[in-house]
Amino acid sequence: MAKRQKKKLADYISNRINLNSLESSRPVLQYILEHGQVSLSDAAKALDLSRGTCNLHLQRLEHEQLIRRHESVSTGAGRPTVIWGVDTSSNMTVSLVFDVPFLHASLTDFSMTPVLRETHDLSNLGSRDRLLEIVHDFLERAVSQVKRRDGSIRQAAAFLPGLLDPGRGSVINAVNFPLLNGIDFNELGMSIIGTPCRTVPLGLAFYFGESEHLPADSNNMVVYWDLGVGVVFGHGNQLCALGSSAVDGAPALTEVGHLRIRKNGKSCHCGNRGCLEAYVGGWAIIDDLKKKSLRGLNDLIQFVLRGDPPALKRAREAAETMGQTLAHAVQIMQVDRILVSGPMAPVFAIVAADFNRGLATILTESEIAKLNPQASPVLEERFLRGAHRLAIRLFSHPDDYRLLLKTPTALGRTS
Ligand SMILES: [Zn+2]
Numbered sequence: 001m002a003k004r005q006k007k008k009l010a011d012y013i014s015n016r017i018n019l020n021s022l023e024s025s026r027p028v029l030q031y032i033l034e035h036g037q038v039s040l041s042d043a044a045k046a047l048d049l050s051r052g053t054c055n056l057h058l059q060r061l062e063h064e065q066l067i068r069r070h071e072s073v074s075t076g077a078g079r080p081t082v083i084w085g086v087d088t089s090s091n092m093t094v095s096l097v098f099d100v101p102f103l104h105a106s107l108t109d110f111s112m113t114p115v116l117r118e119t120h121d122l123s124n125l126g127s128r129d130r131l132l133e134i135v136h137d138f139l140e141r142a143v144s145q146v147k148r149r150d151g152s153i154r155q156a157a158a159f160l161p162g163l164l165d166p167g168r169g170s171v172i173n174a175v176n177f178p179l180l181n182g183i184d185f186n187e188l189g190m191s192i193i194g195t196p197c198r199t200v201p202l203g204l205a206f207y208f209g210e211s212e213h214l215p216a217d218s219n220n221m222v223v224y225w226d227l228g229v230g231v232v233f234g235h236g237n238q239l240c241a242l243g244s245s246a247v248d249g250a251p252a253l254t255e256v257g258h259l260r261i262r263k264n265g266k267s268c269h270c271g272n273r274g275c276l277e278a279y280v281g282g283w284a285i286i287d288d289l290k291k292k293s294l295r296g297l298n299d300l301i302q303f304v305l306r307g308d309p310p311a312l313k314r315a316r317e318a319a320e321t322m323g324q325t326l327a328h329a330v331q332i333m334q335v336d337r338i339l340v341s342g343p344m345a346p347v348f349a350i351v352a353a354d355f356n357r358g359l360a361t362i363l364t365e366s367e368i369a370k371l372n373p374q375a376s377p378v379l380e381e382r383f384l385r386g387a388h389r390l391a392i393r394l395f396s397h398p399d400d401y402r403l404l405l406k407t408p409t410a411l412g413r414t415s
Contacts, residue, residue: 022064028057029066030396037070037085058084065090065152086110090149093391094142094156094193096135096185097205097384098122100177103134104380107142108388109151116145117384128179132188139192155395156197158185159205159387161228163255163270169199173270176227176283198394198401201253203230204239206341208393209386210376211237218336221329222376223322225344227282227297228269231256231326233333237393241403242333253403257281261325276325280318282344288314297343304347312350319351323358323373330363330371338373341383349375 022029031043044054061067068087072080088111097104106117120134146153162174169186189197203224210222216236224230232253233240241251257277258270265274269283278284282297289311294300303311329335340348340355348355352373359368376382394401 025057025060026396028054029061032061032067032084032086033392033396037083039073039081039083041081043084089113090151091154092146092151093388093395094139094153094189094197095205095384095387095391096138096156096158096197097387098158098160098174098177098180098202099380099383100161100174104384104387105135105138106384106388107145107153110154110392112385112388115149116142122177122179125179128183131179132183135188136192139188143193153193153195155391156185156189156193156195157200157387157391157394158197159200159202161202161226164199164201169196171199200390200394201230201232203232203342204390205383205387206376207232207234207239207386208237208390209379209382209384210339210341212385212389214337214339219334221326221333221335221338223326223338223340224342225280225282225322225340225348226342227286228277229257229281229322231329233329233335237389239400239403240333242329250402256326256329259325261321276322280322285311285314285318301344301347304350315347316351316354319348319354320358323355324361325358327359327362330359330367335371338371339376340373341376341378343378345375345378 027047028043028049031046032038035042040051040055040058043049043058044051047054049057058067062069062084065087067084070083070085072082074080089109091110092107092115093110094107095105101121101123103120103122104117105120107115108117109115116138118138122131125131142153160171160174160180161176162180163172164170165172168184170182170184171180174180185199186196189195203222206224207220207222211220211234214220214236218235219240220234222232222234224232233242239253241253242256243252243254244250245252258268258272258275260272260274261276261279262274266278266284267273268275268278270277282300286294286297286300289300289303294303300311304315326338330338352375355373356368359371359373363371
């Protein structure tokens with residue numbers, strides 16, 4: 001009895017419900033988002049809350065239209081048990097995926113059903129004002145859809161190429177699409193939909209698109225290969241930090257594509273020299289193959305797929321360099337699986353043996369076999385879904401965004 005009372009007091013102290021903030025109810029929301037349909041007893045037991053406290057959280061979340069009563073299960077005697085679940089149709093996320101030259105803009109509910117989806121071709125756009133107009137108009141249409149459904153936009157996220165300043169919500173240097181530079185997405189989101197629009201590296205849409213198909217209990221490395229190269233580490237839906245912030249020591253995602261692999265090496269678009277990307281990114285390969293008059297990434301991909309000898313040779317070198325560099329990260333992060341995604345994934349499928357040879361300069365054959373590096377199919381549906389899965393994750397686990405806030409100080413110099 002004494003023990004029970006002691007627990008109740010601790011429970012009370014650590015879980016006082018502040019009705020002005022969602023924070024205290026967040027663990028209950030996270031549990032429901034993760035487990036689907038749950039009863040009061042399930043949630044209370046799993047979160048070590050008293051039934052009374054847990055019930056207050058549930059009612060609070062219901063009041064906010066985040067969860068709803070799904071059904072009542074009668075167990076025979078006594079009152080039927082209420083089963084709670086996320087209110088998937090009232091809650092929505094907005095994602096703006098700048099898969100340049102395309103913008104995929106969508107409003108999607110928590111069951112992943114698109115409510116509004118548009119694709120805009122941004123080639124020959126001309127001006128930043130025109131780009132802002134497109135984003136602005138989409139967000140306004142999204143707001144009117146949400147109003148019509150009496151729902152809420154819980155999170156907005158813009159997935160962008162290049163270097164970001166997620167702290168300010170702006171793009172520092174979108175090397176492949178300069179019109180994005182300086183756009184303040186947080187402010188755009190606040191002014192039109194009433195919630196900040198978080199800026200996120202494009203590769204994360206691919207990570208969350210892939211993680212749905214990877215074992216929930218494995219450490220994954222998802223490489224996003226396009227004009228540049230990005231690397232994301234995660235465990236299921238959870239992003240894993242690689243490095244820590246120079247500002248406050250908090251865990252951070254390091255821009256692996258801009259790790260220096262050669263001192264005083266090739267100039268990189270980020271302003272530094274010798275970055276991994278300057279050797280293996282699509283733009284670097286295209287630069288080296290100038291004589292082929294490649295017009296862009298698609299041309300490069302076609303050349304390699306056709307077996308053009310210089311293009312294939314250069315792609316093989318890039319894959320080997322990538323494998324050799326990432327072998328270190330595999331050990332540091334104790335990676336179980338490697339997937340390569342993005343537009344260059346079909347190229348990877350051809351040069352995977354070279355990537356493995358790069359890994360093999362450091363890792364054993366059996367380690368490489370276990371990692372089983374593979375190209376992921378390029379499916380638009382998959383990364384758009386990934387974008388919304390991440391947006392929901394940022395809503396339920398806002399601290400995850402802290403991971404994205406910091407890039408290495410060296411990159412800060414380019415701003
Ligand atoms: Zn760089």
